[in-house]
Amino acid sequence: xxxxxxxxxxxxxKREKITALPLYHSGHLLKKFTDKxxxxxxxxxxxxxxxxxxxxxxxxxxxxxLELRDLKSMVMDKQGVKGGSPVYTLTLLSEKVQLKTDSLxxxxxxxxxxxxxxxxxxxxxxxxxxxxxxxxxxxxxMEHERNGxxxxxxxxxxxxxxxxxxxxxxxxxxxxxxxxxxxxxxxxFSVSRQQAxxxxxxxxxxxxxxxxxxxxLINYAITLRQVLPSGPVTRHFKVRSEASMFVIxxxxxxxxxxxxxxxxxxxxxxxxxxxxYVEPQHYETQIDLCPPELPPSRPGPPLPPKxxxxxxxxxxxxxxxxxxxxFTLAFREELQExxxxxxx
Numbered sequence: 001x002x003x004x005x006x007x008x009x010x011x012x013x014k015r016e017k018i019t020a021l022p023l024y025h026s027g028h029l030l031k032k033f034t035d036k037x038x039x040x041x042x043x044x045x046x047x048x049x050x051x052x053x054x055x056x057x058x059x060x061x062x063x064x065x066l067e068l069r070d071l072k073s074m075v076m077d078k079q080g081v082k083g084g085s086p087v088y089t090l091t092l093l094s095e096k097v098q099l100k101t102d103s104l105x106x107x108x109x110x111x112x113x114x115x116x117x118x119x120x121x122x123x124x125x126x127x128x129x130x131x132x133x134x135x136x137x138x139x140x141x142m143e144h145e146r147n148g149x150x151x152x153x154x155x156x157x158x159x160x161x162x163x164x165x166x167x168x169x170x171x172x173x174x175x176x177x178x179x180x181x182x183x184x185x186x187x188x189f190s191v192s193r194q195q196a197x198x199x200x201x202x203x204x205x206x207x208x209x210x211x212x213x214x215x216x217l218i219n220y221a222i223t224l225r226q227v228l229p230s231g232p233v234t235r236h237f238k239v240r241s242e243a244s245m246f247v248i249x250x251x252x253x254x255x256x257x258x259x260x261x262x263x264x265x266x267x268x269x270x271x272x273x274x275x276x277y278v279e280p281q282h283y284e285t286q287i288d289l290c291p292p293e294l295p296p297s298r299p300g301p302p303l304p305p306k307x308x309x310x311x312x313x314x315x316x317x318x319x320x321x322x323x324x325x326x327f328t329l330a331f332r333e334e335l336q337e338x339x340x341x342x343x344x
Contacts, residue, residue, distance in 0.1 A: 049067070201225065210223045220238075222263075224274055
C-alpha cells in the first residue's frame with residue numbers, strides 16, 4: 001500500500017501536466033470577490049504568473065485561477081487585519097478580488113511572490129528573510145527565461161565572479177506603492193563565510209564590507225577586512241532580523257531600520273576607511289561604426305549626338321538581312337535576268 005505522502009506527489013504531477021507551468025509556491029488561501037461578503041477556502045498554487053485555486057490540496061483540477069500579468073495593483077486592507085490575518089485587494093484587468101492569509105508573515109511572502117511574477121521585478125520594502133529573498137531571485141530568473149527575456153532584463157549584474165543579490169527596479173506607475181528604497185543594498189552577496197573572506201582577499205579594490213545571509217538563513221552577517229599596521233584582519237558580525245528592524249550584535253547592540261543602514265553604520269564608525277564591496281561593471285569605450293553604404297548609381301546625362309562624319313563611318317559596313325523563307329528559286333532567277341539586261 002503506498003504511503004500517505006505518495007498521493008500528493010502524484011496529484012502534483014497531474015497539476016503540472018494540466019497547467020504546463022512551473023510550481024513556485026503553494027499554501028492555503030482565502031479568496032472572495034470584493035462585492036461578496038464571505039471568503040472561500042482554497043489551496044493555492046503559484047505556477048508561472050498564475051495562481052491556481054483548488055478546493056483542497058488533493059484536487060487535481062483547479063476550480064479558479066488568477067492571471068497575475070493582468071495585475072494593476074495589490075494593496076493590503078489595513079481595516080481587514082484581524083487577529084494577524086491580513087487581507088489584500090488585487091485589482092486585475094476586469095475584476096477585483098481579495099486574498100486573506102493566516103498570518104502577516106505568510107501574507108508578506110505571498111505579496112512578494114505575486115508582485116515579482118506580475119511585474120518581473122522584486123518589490124522593495126518587504127520584510128522577508130534572506131532565504132525568502134533568495135527564493136524570489138530564483139523565481140525572477142526562471143520567469144525571465146520562461147518569457148524569453150533578454151539577459152539584461154535581469155535587474156542585477158551577473159558579469160562579475162560572484163552573483164549579487166537583486167536591486168529592485170522602480171515599480172510600474174499603475175501601482176499604488178511608493179517603493180523607492182531597495183530592500184537589498186549594494187554590498188549584499190549570497191555567499192558563505194569562507195567565500196566572503198576569499199572575495200575580500202582576492203579583490204581588495206572592490207571594497208572591504210560584505211553583507212551576506214547568516215548560516216541559519218534567517219538572519220544576516222557582516223564580513224569585513226581591515227588593513228592594520230600589524231597586517232590585514234578579517235572579522236564577522238551578526239545582524240539579527242527583528243520585526244521591521246535590524247540589530248547589530250555588538251557589546252552595546254545597535255538597532256537600525258534597514259540593511260542599508262547596517263552598512264552605513266560600519267562605514268561611519270570607521271570614518272570611511274571601510275566601504276561596501278561592489279563588483280565593477282564593464283563599460284565599452286568605443287563605438288564600432290559600419291562603413292556607410294554607397295548610394296545607388298544614378299543614370300548620367302544623355303550623350304550628345306555624334307557628328308555626321310562618324311555616323312557615316314559607322315554605317316559604312318552593314319550586315320545583310322537574312323532572306324525570308326518565302327524567297328523562292330524562281331524569284332532569284334528572275335532577278336538575275338533583269339540585272340543581265342541592264343548590263344547589256
